Amino acid sequence: MPFRNRSVVLGGVGLAVLLAIPLVVTQPHPQHVLIMIFLYALMGIAWNLVGGYAGQVSFGHAVFFGTGAYTTTLLMTKAKISPIIGMFAGGVVAAGIALIIGWGCFRLAGHYFAIATFTVGQMVQIIATQWKYIGAAVGVYVPLDRQYQWWLTLQFKSKAGFYYVALLLLGAGLWLCWQIGRNRLGAYFRAIKGDPEAARSLGIDIFRQKLYALMISAFVMAVVGGVFAQYVLFIDPASVFDGALSIKVALVAVLGGAGSLWGPVLGAAVLIPLNEYTSVMLGSSGSGLDLLLYGVLIVVVSVYQPDGLAGLWDRLFGARGRILREKKVTADAAARS
Amino acid sequence: MTGVVLTQAILSGLLWGAIFALIALGLTMIFGVMDIVNFAHGDFLMVAMYVAYTANAYLRMDPLLAIPLVAGLMYLLGIVVYRYIIKRVLEAPSVAQITVTFGLGIAFRALAHFVFSADYRQVQHPWVEGRVQFAGIVLGAPELVAAVGALLMTALLYWFITKTETGWALQAVAQNKQAAALMGINVDRFFGVAWGLGLGALGVAGALLANFYYIHPDVGAIFGGIAFVTVALGGFGSIQGALVAGLIIGLVESLAGVFISPQLKYAFVFSIYLLVVFIRPKGLMGTT
Amino acid sequence: MPLLAVENLTKRFGGIVANEDVAMAVEAGEILGLIGPNGAGKSTFFATVAGFLKPDGGRVTFAGQDVTGFTPERLCRLGMSRTFQIVRPFLDMTVLENVEVGAYLQTADRKLARKQAEETISFMGLEPKAGALGKELTIADKKRLEMARALATQPKLLLLDETMAGLTQTEVQDAVALVQRTRERGVTIILVEHVMEVVMSLSDRVVVLDGGRKIAEGRPADVVRQPDVIKAYLGDKYHA
Numbered sequence: 001m002p003f004r005n006r007s008v009v010l011g012g013v014g015l016a017v018l019l020a021i022p023l024v025v026t027q028p029h030p031q032h033v034l035i036m037i038f039l040y041a042l043m044g045i046a047w048n049l050v051g052g053y054a055g056q057v058s059f060g061h062a063v064f065f066g067t068g069a070y071t072t073t074l075l076m077t078k079a080k081i082s083p084i085i086g087m088f089a090g091g092v093v094a095a096g097i098a099l100i101i102g103w104g105c106f107r108l109a110g111h112y113f114a115i116a117t118f119t120v121g122q123m124v125q126i127i128a129t130q131w132k133y134i135g136a137a138v139g140v141y142v143p144l145d146r147q148y149q150w151w152l153t154l155q156f157k158s159k160a161g162f163y164y165v166a167l168l169l170l171g172a173g174l175w176l177c178w179q180i181g182r183n184r185l186g187a188y189f190r191a192i193k194g195d196p197e198a199a200r201s202l203g204i205d206i207f208r209q210k211l212y213a214l215m216i217s218a219f220v221m222a223v224v225g226g227v228f229a230q231y232v233l234f235i236d237p238a239s240v241f242d243g244a245l246s247i248k249v250a251l252v253a254v255l256g257g258a259g260s261l262w263g264p265v266l267g268a269a270v271l272i273p274l275n276e277y278t279s280v281m282l283g284s285s286g287s288g289l290d291l292l293l294y295g296v297l298i299v300v301v302s303v304y305q306p307d308g309l310a311g312l313w314d315r316l317f318g319a320r321g322r323i324l325r326e327k328k329v330t331a332d333a334a335a336r337s
Numbered sequence: 338m339t340g341v342v343l344t345q346a347i348l349s350g351l352l353w354g355a356i357f358a359l360i361a362l363g364l365t366m367i368f369g370v371m372d373i374v375n376f377a378h379g380d381f382l383m384v385a386m387y388v389a390y391t392a393n394a395y396l397r398m399d400p401l402l403a404i405p406l407v408a409g410l411m412y413l414l415g416i417v418v419y420r421y422i423i424k425r426v427l428e429a430p431s432v433a434q435i436t437v438t439f440g441l442g443i444a445f446r447a448l449a450h451f452v453f454s455a456d457y458r459q460v461q462h463p464w465v466e467g468r469v470q471f472a473g474i475v476l477g478a479p480e481l482v483a484a485v486g487a488l489l490m491t492a493l494l495y496w497f498i499t500k501t502e503t504g505w506a507l508q509a510v511a512q513n514k515q516a517a518a519l520m521g522i523n524v525d526r527f528f529g530v531a532w533g534l535g536l537g538a539l540g541v542a543g544a545l546l547a548n549f550y551y552i553h554p555d556v557g558a559i560f561g562g563i564a565f566v567t568v569a570l571g572g573f574g575s576i577q578g579a580l581v582a583g584l585i586i587g588l589v590e591s592l593a594g595v596f597i598s599p600q601l602k603y604a605f606v607f608s609i610y611l612l613v614v615f616i617r618p619k620g621l622m623g624t625t
Numbered sequence: 626m627p628l629l630a631v632e633n634l635t636k637r638f639g640g641i642v643a644n645e646d647v648a649m650a651v652e653a654g655e656i657l658g659l660i661g662p663n664g665a666g667k668s669t670f671f672a673t674v675a676g677f678l679k680p681d682g683g684r685v686t687f688a689g690q691d692v693t694g695f696t697p698e699r700l701c702r703l704g705m706s707r708t709f710q711i712v713r714p715f716l717d718m719t720v721l722e723n724v725e726v727g728a729y730l731q732t733a734d735r736k737l738a739r740k741q742a743e744e745t746i747s748f749m750g751l752e753p754k755a756g757a758l759g760k761e762l763t764i765a766d767k768k769r770l771e772m773a774r775a776l777a778t779q780p781k782l783l784l785l786d787e788t789m790a791g792l793t794q795t796e797v798q799d800a801v802a803l804v805q806r807t808r809e810r811g812v813t814i815i816l817v818e819h820v821m822e823v824v825m826s827l828s829d830r831v832v833v834l835d836g837g838r839k840i841a842e843g844r845p846a847d848v849v850r851q852p853d854v855i856k857a858y859l860g861d862k863y864h865a
Contacts, residue, residue, distance in 0.1 A: 194715035203701035291447035298440030306433035
């Protein structure tokens with residue numbers, strides 16, 4: 001019981017700290033970095049559903065992100081619909097696209113699937129760049145709400161508002177994944193990842209479960225895309241259907257620890273600041289050292305700690321980060337705690 | 338007039354197809370032998386191109402002359418990368434294998450940025466330059482040489498894999514590592530050889546391309562993407578598949594670019610790929 | 626009406642005919658033993674009936690329904706479960722979680738699945754190991770887990786593939802008792818076994834395969850005396 005109480009208290013303190021940060025940290029750039037951390041953490045969690053739990057690595061997740069951004073924005077410009085509704089509409093559209101992509105691609109094993117998602121991502125970006133209805137390469141400006149009725153448009157005067165929205169969404173995303181993890185869907189995902197043939201012998205329709213994973217993942221990505229559109233106020237295929245975004249999302253999840261709930265949060269907390277601050281420190285003169293650090297870090301983590309930072313955390317601090325697994329009653333865990 | 342345009346497009350497509358095939362060869366070989374997809378493949382090509390460039394800029398070597406040098410250095414790089422990095426993730430989950438090569442690609446790209454800056458570089462005064470003209474068709478001479486070189490190299494590799502003992506050992510390892518080990522084949526050594534050959538082939542391709550292509554740190558991205566699609570189309574692990582797929586992709590890219598739209602040509606390449614893979618998930622001639 | 630009826634089942638791998646025209650019927654509540662020398666086609670037969678291989682000919686009828694060519698997951702949902710010869714536990718999940726995966730077939734509710742899993746685990750005597758990870762178990766426990774997991778799906782028919790292989794004498798005795806108790810719960814069982822005493826003591830009836838064909842069928846004591854069966858196992862020189 002002490003363990004339980006301790007983590008509740010710690011959680012409460014952590015939450016209070018997080019809520020108070022914008023009051024203390026008031027410069028826009030650090031606030032921006034924090035917002036990006038939350039959004040990428042959430043996207044990493046979404047990616048994890050397919051890549052970590054169900055074991056299918058996707059390099060095309062930007063498709064869903066961009067779908068959300070465009071659906072939200074176009075509903076605003078063409079039908080004056082609030083982005084709060086637009087976000088969910090975007091999620092539904094993205095889930096539909098996920099259904100198509102999954103239906104076509106899930107029969108492909110591992111590497112083939114990864115490459116197929118990459119190609120789909122590239123294709124979508126190319127087509128979007130030519131598609132006049134959605135603004136083609138020029139992009140779309142998100143209508144600015146001069147009255148900052150944030151409850152309607154999710155546009156805030158200062159970044160602090162976005163901070164809280166992003167934090168709220170991250171919390172919702174964590175809750176969602178926690179629920180998935182402890183229920184049938186999560187158990188089936190882990191079974192599929194563990195041993196697909198054995199899973200089939202227990203009645204699991206692998207194809208269908210993977211579709212569910214991808215659809216939920218797509219929905220979450222699209223919601224983030226919708227929020228992002230309100231944050232940057234301008235979207236175009238180059239930025240929201242960007243292959244580099246797909247890769248960053250995958251790296252956040254893998255670096256943090258694919259298959260664990262908190263992993264992507266850790267991954268984002270490390271990768272995003274690294275990204276943002278090194279390019280500021282070393283200058284955008286293209287010296288490339290920030291990327292070098294990035295690349296080396298990924299190699300090192302992959303070689304020495306394939307479980308990612310979450311795995312490292314586990315090894316150092318015990319089973320605290322792992323909400324996916326029952327507390328082990330083995331000598332191992334006892335010795336660690 | 339469209340007859341000439343068509344022929345031009347076809348020849349140009351085949352030319353590039355041969356080059357794509359050579360680039361894809363290394364990727365498919367590494368996968369065939371050890372089930373690892375090298376996501377840094379395009380970036381290694383970039384490295385090869387820079388090596389050729391350096392040989393030209395500082396040693397005044399013509400890229401064509403430098404082919405053995407570049408190939409040799411890339412071969413060694415392959416062995417080093419295998420021995421010190423790839424070897425350690427052989428037993429790791431496949432996610433780690435994917436990300437490690439990714440990280441390598443990013444690191445090399447950043448290194449190129451750092452050493453050479455983002456400027457577009459070009460080899461100066463290559464031996465082969467200019468154009469070849471016949472029957473109203475114009476082809477770049479270096480491109481033609483590159484294509485011929487690529488085909489020769491592909492044939493050489495194919496001969497090597499099928500007719501030499503080392504090649505047979507590689508095939509044995511590719512088909513069944515445990516059995517190969519039981520036959521006394523040092524699997525670890527041949528994994529290294531596979532990487533060496535894979536990057537060595539890139540070395541040849543890089544030197545051939547350096548003859549006429551602009552070199553910059555991100556040049557690997559598009560070639561890498563095409564290589565993946567080529568290998569997946571041809572079937573992971575199949576050399577003949579890589580050749581056939583390379584030619585197909587070269588043709589599609591060229592014809593789509595000329596007759597439909599230059600901006601959409603890659604969309605066509607990708608959709609052909611998706612179509613084939615949808616019907617035949619293992620690619621045209623996939624083994625695994 | 627038999628629970629499972631197999632007619633003319635044929636399965637080829639290239640030039641090799643692994644199963645040829647095999648026919649058999651299993652009544653509800655029976656324990657049927659499937660025996661035969663190595664290479665007789667027992668595992669192929671199992672895999673084909675259970676949906677992991679597609680038959681090249683013949684028909685499989687389960688609970689009155691033609692299920693020929695159905696996928697393993699669909700068959701499982703209809704009430705046919707199997708264990709694997711080389712055990713396949715979910716290595717990174719606990720025993721409880723493993724069995725829950727099976728239990729989830731019957732219910733989407735987390736608590737119900739857990740309860741069902743706990744019941745099955747205690748039935749199989751795996752309680753002390755409930756929190757252990759799949760990869761931490763001994764081979765005997767892994768086999769027990771395999772069976773527990775399949776049982777949690779509440780099958781009508783359970784296909785046990787060489788559950789006794791690699792077990793010590795005591796472990797075999799425990800396993801035999803488990804199989805009997807399982808049948809008492811109302812599960813029909815087909816077992817593939819090499820360990821003769823086990824098959825003979827457990828099975829109500831026995832089917833013998835040799836070279837892909839059925840060569841004998843009947844009660845254990847009768848089958849074992851048939852000259853064809855003896856010849857299949859021991860060659861021409863021996864007789865009853």
